[in-house]
Amino acid sequence: MKNFLILLPLILGFTLVADDKKEHETPVNKKEEPKKEDPKKGKTHKVTRDTFKLEFELDGTFMNPNAREVSIETKSWGLLNVLNALPQGALVKKGQRLITLDFEKIDEKIRDLRFEQELVTLDLQVAEAELKLMEVTSPIELKALERKNNHVKEDLKRYREIQRPRQEKAAEVSLKSARDSLAYAEEELKQLRKMYEADDLTEETEEIILQRAESAVEKAKFYLEGAEIKKEETLKISIPRASIEAEENARQSELNLKTSRKTHPVTHLKKSIAVKKLRLQLENVKENLARLQADRAKMHVPAPISGTLFRGTMEKGKWSGSAGLDPRMRKGGTIKPNEIFMTIVPGGQLSIHTTAPEKHLLHMVKGLQAEVRPTIDPDMKMKAVVGEVSLTPIAPGNHGVTMHIKLEKDSPIRAGMTAKLKFVPYLNKEALWVPKGALFEEKEPGSYFVYIHRADRKPKKANVEPGIRSGEKVEILKGLRAGAEILLEKPGK
DSSP states (O other), X not given: OHHHHHHHXXXXXXXXXXXXXXXXXXXXXXXXXXXXXXXXXXXXXXXXXXXXXXXXXXXXXXXXXXXXXXXXXXXXXXXXEEEEEXXXXXXXXXXXXXXXXXXXXXXXXXXXXXXXXXXXXXXXXXXXXXXXXXXXXXXXHHHHHHHHHHHXXXXXXXXXXIIXXXXXXXXXXXXXXXXXXXXXXXXXXXHHHHHHHHSOOOHHHHHHHHHXXXXXXXHHHHHHHHHHHHHHHIIIIIHHHHHHHHHHHHHHHHHHHHHHHHHHHHHXXXXXXXXXXXXXXXXXXHHHHHHHHHHHHXXXXXXXXXXXXXXXXXXXXXXXXXXXXXXXXXXXXXXXXXXXXXXXXXXXXXXXXXXXXXXXXXXXXXXXXXXXXXXXXXTOOEEEEEEEEOSSOSBTTEEEEEEEEOOOTTOOOOTTOEEEEEXXXXXXXXXXXXXXXXXXXXXXXXXXXXXXXXXXXXXXXXXXXXXXXXXXXXXXXXXXOTTOEEESSOTTO
């Protein structure tokens, strides 16, 4: 009994130490303790070491990385009219025609462009010849106009200095001559009358001579009258009109010369521009013709590789089937330029394409494995490895991922089939974790803490370092031990 009393304090000490250890640590792989609720202390959670993993599932599509999409990449031609096309699932060889199109309209357009090319070529030849002729004749025409202008100036000067004074003088001389002629005729008539009064000629002869003299006087009077009229006409009409005409001819000649000096360069420039325009037009016609001929050549649509024909294409990891394309692949149907309407899938190794949301992108690293369950046989399990990850979104918030997979030669899996992909990017079998609601953030971003419950004492604030988050769980890397009991709410609530 005495020995027992001596050992009792030691036994109690060991018991207290063991209880204290149990308070902070639990056996490895112990399941999560159920949440406790004490009206005094509130809801709590006991921290244990347990398996912690991050996992998610994505949908995937089997595809062949060597598949070749088929489209008609025309640059000028619009809708393509279909006559017939090979059926879905057809086995094709490289170079085999996949689709037959109607060439009637494009051939007609090509003929029209060829005719236009010929016409524009002729117009250009004529314009170039006219331009060359203009370059030769323009200086000659200007020289001729300069000579003519000089001649007109000389004529005007001669008229002013010589011709006009002579015309005026001629009018005066003509009038004076007429007056003199009248005076001579009158004097002769007067002398004859005196003579006839004194001589003894017969009256008959006298009469004849007098009549002649009188007639000469009358003529002289008439000529004088005409000379007076002519003088007046010359001085008041002919000479002023001639002067005006000479002045106008000189001004018109000068104007023609000035105009020609200005218009000839402009006309030459216009003709040069017309030639350039025709050259550009011819170039455009040739380019249009070349593009159209290239488009025409592409419309034969040979198979780029040997393999199985599928109508549609792989878009964002999903196969666009032939439902919408079938009616357009028949006679009378149409397809758009640059539209992918067929895909040739060769035999050989397949890959898997999936779309990963941004929240999984950091975990989607090259080499990450995934469990693959094909839709055709969900009990079949395969392994796939992440190959390439697109950092450029293929859709808002989603990125394309290509995965490598090995298939048996007799595998029923074909391109276009789908599968479920299960990823486990993180796994810790002895992790400490807390409920997401028990983790609080300091005012300073990036600093976190929890409240540790202590019996008969105030809760203790403990700084922790969180790790991976998965659903409602947060892994704790530092600051917390297994067995600790933490509050799920802030104290005082």
